[in-house]
Amino acid sequence: MVASPAHAEGLSVGYLMGRARASLLSALDSRLERFGLSGMQFAVLKHVSEGSASTAAELCRFMQYDTGAMTRILDRLEERGLVRRERSRADRRAVVLKLAPSGRAQLPRLASVASGVLEAHLAGFSAAEVAALKSYLGRMIENGQSQGDNPETLAGSNS
Amino acid sequence: MVASPAHAEGLSVGYLMGRARASLLSALDSRLERFGLSGMQFAVLKHVSEGSASTAAELCRFMQYDTGAMTRILDRLEERGLVRRERSRADRRAVVLKLAPSGRAQLPRLASVASGVLEAHLAGFSAAEVAALKSYLGRMIENGQSQGDNPETLAGSNS
DNA sequence: GACAAATAGCTGCCGAGGCAGTATTATCGT
């Protein structure tokens, strides 16, 4: 009755994604531990360094992250002297984020650790397989966005 | 030196997995909300019903879940009359989990909601693509297990 | 049989993310 029962079997896709993500995250955290950083803190640092976002709000939109949590992460990064916060003069609500010298100095090492973790998890993957994986995940995200807003779209179909 | 730099670009695989999983989870939670259950509670209920695990400890191993958190989830499920806990007579430390009648009655509806959410996220996927996705995730998990234990395996390769 | 080690389940504590509320500043309509 439903589209294809083969898809659903046991929600295993969800479990596998959770496990794979947890493995990636905990490996990253454990390898960054000796730098006193969490994976999330590193990710923020990296985005700031790449200029993906210049303010906290942009960063939150870009990373789909809570603004409160972001404030606290930036607190830590600023305490440790890795990031600087400056009130923007163009928009005095906004805080401009900049990499502090210490952050700039440490970033390459951190980035190499992080990419090492990812490489290890993708060991044995061909470039085409990585691309396929990314594309699948992207499609799932898109599907989820279409669905997430209108809860009545899916009715649970049958008994 | 390392396998392929192309893999690493921006850790995007990690981000995509996080987003895809978050989308799946939040959709499941929001659709289960009117039943007063979280996605995690449903997952436990389902495993109990399928006999994947008959005790809390087995359930924790099977789902890679914390024992303390499991206790609290089972508390809720028992309060709501969906699950029964019985001290095992064979091993008086263990608690045997059984689906209560109310749980058994509600499960089909819940399961159909859950599989609907998954189906929606996998809309447009062929069976082969779903299989490939699962296989990729499985391989990442395996790679992570080999690596997670010995942190010095990966040295961060280069600058 | 007695003692050590391991296991099941539970509890308190901690850190992190999500959410609501607040003060400040921008923007838009009129």
Next chain:
DNA sequence: ACGATAATACTGCCTCGGCAGCTATTTGTC
């Protein structure tokens, strides 16, 4: 120019998962 609306960043509050510690029970060793 003025007021309504929105946006930024920050702060408590809540919940949840992970961890350490605890008791009761089982298993293994001598």
